[in-house]
Amino acid sequence: MKKYVIAMDQGTTSSRAAVFNKNGEIVSMVQKEFRQIFPKPGWVEHDPMEIWSTQMGVTMEAMQKIDAHSDEIAAIGITNQRETTVIWDADTGRPIYNAIVWQCRRTADMIEKMKSEGLFDKIKGKTGLVLDAYFSASKIAWILENVPGAREKADLGKLRFGTVDCWLIWNLTDGKVHATDYTNASRTMLFDIHKLFWDKEILDYFKIPESMLPEVYPSSHPFGVTDKFGGDIKISGAAGDQQAALFGQCAFEAGEVKNTYGTGGFMLMNTGTNAVDSAHGLLTTIAAGDGGKVQYALEGSVFVAGAAIQWLRDEMRMLRTSAQSEEYCLAVPDTNGVYIVPAFSGLGAPYWNQYARGTVVGLTRGVSKDHFIRAAVESLAYQTNDLTDAMMNDSGIPITALNVDGGASANNFLMQFQSDISNIKIQRPSCVETTALGAAYLAGLEAGFWTDKDEIKKNRRCDNTFSPKISDEERNKLIKGWRRAVRCAEFWANEEKEND
Ligand code: ADP
Numbered sequence: 001m002k003k004y005v006i007a008m009d010q011g012t013t014s015s016r017a018a019v020f021n022k023n024g025e026i027v028s029m030v031q032k033e034f035r036q037i038f039p040k041p042g043w044v045e046h047d048p049m050e051i052w053s054t055q056m057g058v059t060m061e062a063m064q065k066i067d068a069h070s071d072e073i074a075a076i077g078i079t080n081q082r083e084t085t086v087i088w089d090a091d092t093g094r095p096i097y098n099a100i101v102w103q104c105r106r107t108a109d110m111i112e113k114m115k116s117e118g119l120f121d122k123i124k125g126k127t128g129l130v131l132d133a134y135f136s137a138s139k140i141a142w143i144l145e146n147v148p149g150a151r152e153k154a155d156l157g158k159l160r161f162g163t164v165d166c167w168l169i170w171n172l173t174d175g176k177v178h179a180t181d182y183t184n185a186s187r188t189m190l191f192d193i194h195k196l197f198w199d200k201e202i203l204d205y206f207k208i209p210e211s212m213l214p215e216v217y218p219s220s221h222p223f224g225v226t227d228k229f230g231g232d233i234k235i236s237g238a239a240g241d242q243q244a245a246l247f248g249q250c251a252f253e254a255g256e257v258k259n260t261y262g263t264g265g266f267m268l269m270n271t272g273t274n275a276v277d278s279a280h281g282l283l284t285t286i287a288a289g290d291g292g293k294v295q296y297a298l299e300g301s302v303f304v305a306g307a308a309i310q311w312l313r314d315e316m317r318m319l320r321t322s323a324q325s326e327e328y329c330l331a332v333p334d335t336n337g338v339y340i341v342p343a344f345s346g347l348g349a350p351y352w353n354q355y356a357r358g359t360v361v362g363l364t365r366g367v368s369k370d371h372f373i374r375a376a377v378e379s380l381a382y383q384t385n386d387l388t389d390a391m392m393n394d395s396g397i398p399i400t401a402l403n404v405d406g407g408a409s410a411n412n413f414l415m416q417f418q419s420d421i422s423n424i425k426i427q428r429p430s431c432v433e434t435t436a437l438g439a440a441y442l443a444g445l446e447a448g449f450w451t452d453k454d455e456i457k458k459n460r461r462c463d464n465t466f467s468p469k470i471s472d473e474e475r476n477k478l479i480k481g482w483r484r485a486v487r488c489a490e491f492w493a494n495e496e497k498e499n500d
Contacts, residue, residue, distance in 0.1 A: 002074035005444040006062070006233075007436035008055055010080040010164050011241065012101065015054035017062040018436040022449070024459035026433060028066045030058040037098060042105040045098035048086045051164060052171050056228065063229060070231030076172075077237030077443030079244035079435050080164035082187045085139040087212070088167070089153065090160050093175050097147045099164070100139040107138035119205075126202065128186065128193045128275065128284030128296075135189035136163060141206040157211040163188065165238040166214045172226035172235055181219040182294060183243040186286040191216070193286055194275060196294065219243070219288035220442040237443030239288035241435050242266045246297060247288040248438030249403040249429065250457050254295075257391065257399050258434070259384055261408035263310070265302030267387045270295060271395050280390035281349040288438065290445050290453070298394060300349040300387040306408040308342040308376045318369055322407070328373040329413040335375040337362040339485035342379050350390040351486065355493035361485045380408060381418040382482040388422050401425040405432040412464070419466040421475060426466040 004027065009016040013036065019028040032054045037045040063073075083102035088095045100106070111133045114123075123131045133139075140161055144150050153159050162170060166180040185191040185198075190208065192199040198213050217223065219239040225232050239247065242260070246268045249258040254272030259265060268287070275284050275296040287297040304311075306322065313319040319328075339361050341347075346354035360375070388399050402424050408414060409428055419426045431437055444450045468475075 001071060002449060003072045004068055005074050005440040005447070005449055006059060006076045007439040007443075008059060008076060008078045008168065009241075009436045009439065010051060010055055010078065010168060012081045012103075015051065015058050016436065017055070017059040018433060018440070019062050019066060019068060020437065020440040020444075024431060024437060024440070024456070026431070026436075028062045028068070030061040030065065032058050044101040044104040046084065046101055048088070048095040048099045048167055051099065052168065055168060060229065070229045070233050073229070073233045074449035075234045075236045075443035075447035076226065077439035077441070078165045078168055078235065079239055079241050079439035080168070080184070082163065082184060082240035082242070083134055083136050084164050085136045085143070085161065086164065086167040087140065087143050087150070087159055087161050088170075090158050090175075093170070096150055096153070096159065097143050100142065102134050104139065105133055107133045107142050110138045110141065123189065123202070126192045126194070126199050127189050129189050130281070130283065135187055137189035137202065137206050137208070140208050140212070144207065154209050154212060157209065159212050160214070161208075161212040162214055163240075165240075169223050169235060169238065172228060173224040177224035178214045179223050180214040180216055181221065181238040181288070182216060182286040183219055183240040183288050184238065185216045187240055193284065193296070218291040219247070220290040220446040222446060234447055235443070236446035237439050237441070239439060239442055242268055242299065243285070243288040243297065244438030244442070245405060245434040246270060246438065247441060248434030248436070249405065250453070250460050251403060252453050255395075255397040255399065256403070257388070257401075258403040258405065259387075260406035261305050261380060261404065261414070262406040263305065263307045265305035265380065265384060265406075267300045267384065267391070268297045269391045269395060269397070269399070270297055271397070272296070276395050278390070278394045280394055281352045282390055282394060288442055290442070298391050300390060302380075302383040302387065303346065303348050304342040304344050305380050305383065306406070307344070308340070308379055309408065311342070311344070312373060312376055318373055323410065325373055325377050326411050326413045328370045329377050332368070332370040332374055335378060336367050336371040337364065338367055338371050338375040339481055340372070340375040340379050341485050341489040342376065343489045347486070347489070350386055351490065353490050353493060356489045357492055359485060359489035359492060361488050377411065377414050378417055380414060381421050382479070384418060385422045385479070388424070399424055401427055403427050403429070405429070405434045415464070415466045416469070419468050420470040421478060423468045423475060427462045428464045430461040430463040
């Protein structure tokens with residue numbers, strides 16, 4: 001009777017729904033973009049009702065496309081853009097303000113003040129996060145301070161906060177369930193990831209009443225039941241997008257790593273039951289799990305990954321399509337000594353230099369467009385390699401294989417170069433929709449659609465693996481050049497700061 005699991009994949013620019021069969025294959029998928037609202041420079045908002053309506057719409061359409069009925073759906077799993085903050089009135093269910101999106105910088109000053117008060121280490125120790133405006137805490141505080149009437153309602157216990165998963169669960173259950181999962185809670189900067197509860201001291205600092213906060217459960221959990229799709233369907237999975245992708249890649253054991261090559265890059269390493277404190281600017285976060293002992297992950301991000309290829313295409317006009325970059329890379333044996341550091345908006349882990357800027361080094365008269373494009377594509381691999389290095393140093397766990405996904409992981413040249421530079425095996429699964437797949441697995445495991453993780457692992461097909469082909473000597477020489485190029489990108493910024 002039960003033939004499918006639905007993944008609701010609520011992203012930053014679009015809402016998607018994917019219907020999976022028992023083999024973990026997508027049998028139907030629908031996507032709809034929604035409005036990005038930019039009220040002021042650096043501010044980013046979404047309309048929570050639009051998030052809800054597009055997510056409902058795509059889910060219904062995905063079911064209709066294959067004529068799936070609610071009694072054929074074993075469960076719904078939710079995965080979502082993380083950190084984005086919604087606050088609504090508990091009585092009416094109406095948001096009191098737009099959703100403040102993770103990218104929004106409006107609370108940067110609040111965070112700077114906290115840094116000057118010496119709160120960095122305390123926050124990192126409890127939440128695993130670096131003190132930053134990305135995370136939900138300062139966004140909640142902003143709404144309570146700036147939306148007329150919000151503070152009074154909050155003090156009367158009449159407001160509810162949620163990340164996007166929580167907002168969807170609330171709506172799917174007509175306000176009966178106010179709950180989130182560990183992975184989403186771990187991105188709020190309010191949750192003690194070691195003790196697994198909302199931290200009173202941080203809540204007091206931000207003046208956030210505990211009555212606003214959802215219950216927190218494992219990612220695979222019977223959150224509730226929805227009757228929105230023609231009959232009752234269980235909601236039994238929820239996880240933030242990157243953690244869902246780690247789960248979708250079947251990285252269940254300590255030391256297993258995934259890297260997503262999207263517009264930006266996101267690497268997560270499962271560190272098992274050990275919450276590793278990073279000395280290299282990585283975040284410590286909770287991994288999606290099935291209700292056993294909580295597992296942790298180290299997370300590092302690259303701000304500009306596939307976006308460097310978009311830049312070649314749209315601004316430099318060197319490419320018609322991103323995929324074409326591969327032909328250019330293969331047309332030459334190397335970059336002819338050129339390195340491109342695409343630090344368009346600074347550098348993330350392990351450098352954390354917000355002033356660094358994009359840099360091209362090593363130009364000579366013989367450098368061609370092929371070399372230039374190859375240097376840009378290689379920069380994705382070098383940046384990823386910096387993260388694998390940092391993770392190995394922090395965790396003490398050697399990385400032997402990297403599970404990849406995201407748009408640019410389709411580039412075979414890039415995958416081979418990554419394998420060469422990092423000296424590790426690259427594994428690209430046949431289903432690269434790992435975020436949605438992870439949400440489906442989390443929900444389907446709880447609902448008994450899949451028996452256990454071993455059964456899920458059997459679904460995994462790796463259409464391509466890449467193994468290192470270059471010598472240690474060559475690898476070391478290339479990496480040395482990259483490090484010099486990064487220093488140039490930083491040096492440029494340092495001089496400017498000194499002259500200010
Ligand atoms: P996101 O989910 O962040 O929007 P995707 O995972 O869809 O991103 O990946 C899109 C990115 O991947 C774009 O920046 C694009 O330039 C890049 N990309 C897509 N295909 C290729 C390719 N074959 N080679 C290199 N980059 C690619």
